[in-house]
Amino acid sequence: MTTAPTVKTLGELRASGHELTSLRSEIRTNLLRRLAAGEDPWPGLHGFEHTVIPQVERALLAGHDIVLLGERGQGKTRLLRTIVGLLDEWTPVIEGSELGEHPYDPITHASQRRARELGDHLPVAWRHRDERYAEKLATPDTSVADLIGDVDPMKVAEGRMLGDPETIHFGLIPRSHRGIVAINELPDLAERIQVAMLNVMEERDIQVRGYVLRLPIDTLVLASANPEDYTNRGRIITPLKDRFGAEIRTHYPAELDAEVAVIRQEADLVAEVPDHLVEILARFTRGLRGSSSVDQRSGVSARFAIAGAETVAAAALRRATVHGEEHAVARVVDLETAVDVLGGKVEFETGEEGREGDILTHLLRSATAETVRRHFRGLDFALLVDAIEAGSMVTTGEHVTARDFLTGLPVLGEAELYDEVCDRLGATDDGTRAAAVELALEGLFLARKVGKDSDGSETVYG
Structure with missing residues (x-):
């Protein structure tokens, strides 16, 4: 790990010439650079060189969300975690922001208010790529609040109005803004919880209870699952399955x-x-x-x-x-x-x-x-x-x-x-x-x- 940049404010960040790119563009650029240089973007993966890896690379270059299907012990989780290596090592975020927003593009009401008030003095922190990866093992008791968010009663008790967007406690997916979220064993999620992910996957926004809140979430959603003909615990609902751009089958080593x-x-x-x-x-x-x-x-x-x-x-x-x-x-x-x-x-x-x-x-x-x-x-x-x-x-x-x-x-x-x-x-x-x-x-x-x-x-x- 290298040392984080020393830029501390929005003004210094602009002066440094830093440019904002989307998450998918960032991954695409880093993957192409490694391929052009002859580097292996997938260290520690064996037996996938001519089958799974080319499919994953094409999916990432296309900017697709990915679901990996395969039996247990085929390296699905390891493959998902390896994708983190394609992120920039350090990325700037608004210091103290709940969703880790980029200083050029605040999306929550709180961050937008701070940006207006502080201008070029908006404090900047640096987040390592390892902190931009979130992983959730899907279990039947996982709730919408866990993945998407819910009203935080403590914030309401502090005196905020119930309709104030700042009373929302964000779930795992919004907190993975400008990062990667991986959901292992996706069919184990109850179908109503899978429905809550539809907007995140397609419209790239979130809906929490009755709030009119549209946040342009920039996250890459990855998932793993056993083939549907094996698992008896559940299934991936058809609308959610349709929203994954790439469905890739893994396998055991052939050699x-x-x-x-x-x-x-x-x-x-x-x-x-x-x-x-x-x-x-x-x-x-x-x-x-x-x-x-x-x-x-x-x-x-x-x-x-x-x-x-x-x-x-x-x-x-x-x-x-x-x-x-x-x-x-x-x-x-x-x-x-x-x-x-x-x-x-x-x-x-x-x-x-x-x-x-x-x-x-x-x-x-x-x-x-x-x-x-x-x-x-x-x-x-x-x-x-x-x-x-x-x-x-x-x-x-x-x-x-x-x-x-x-x-x-x-x-x-x-x-x-x-x-x-x-x-x-x-x-x-x-x-x-x-x-x-x-x-x-x-x-x-x-x-x-x-x-x-x-x-x-x-x-x-x-």
Whole structure:
């Protein structure tokens, strides 16, 4: 954040050469400048580059209000918040004005009166773009007063006449004048509340009770919603839907790399989680989205994989702390902890009751097998399989440290198998080496080359 300009009065603002532009022109100008300079206006968004982002850019250039439709966890709210970055970093407002009006264009009675009385001495304050964004989670108990406004009984009690426009307490949308207001889960708003938004969306003014009050509100209205064929809580009324200039469908990442990037970006990891484990979680999530056993109308949120990565990291940290490991690194055995706690984040189809755990385990194993094939294709594990068939056993689990795990591996003579496994996964220390070898062992089990026995706390390959 840079330092706010030092201009303090309307006269100084005029002398500085500042020009008034509408909100939509401001966004359009900043977006075009970034595109022309080759800058990314949408940092932190993955998988939308060729689908959603171009539609959003066209809508903003056209000056349209936008509603995003998509299942949970597709990044709708993050996309809405990113649009704030297209506002000017600092904009002048009349100091103390309730709606943050521009000094050149006061719209409320109070600000107009002050402008007449003070002239060029009208005090000016500077508002950062982060303060020009308001967000409301729509709930059934949201009222017209919350969004539009209502009579303030305290102002009436102070002695003002009931018909005085200055007795109005403005709601969220008028207070977002010269800014952006985002309403999440728009269908959750009662239909009569949606009706109250019609004038704001089309005529760009507000109506509060019986007041004859026309305020030229300059605000960009954004909204998010689940597709109407999924939500049972309500709908967007047709007249309001018609007033949104752009209706854009979001989606989950189409590519695996984008899914992995989202996990890496959003997960708050308390221990190291190797890339191959993040890849397994990403494949696991994508497998759930394609499973006929899962209710695809509700979707499988990106938060599923994010929470999975955080759970796996937490399991590694717990093991390292209990057993005195210096460096906590997650391993394949920690993935089982994710299955134990994430089942409630998935909605299964009717008829799958009682099979949820089996479905999750099967899809996790499929994801693990795909990851093994990708990283270990062409690698000969015959010596390791022979050693295990000859009676060697490898023990792992939440009570087995990386050093103990590596020490318990069978000796394979002069074979360079361990080094090759570790090199392919970039493993350089005990923790990451143990994670790499454990992935190889799990791959051999899934390929039915070795056996596996687990009691929840200890896993033995043999």
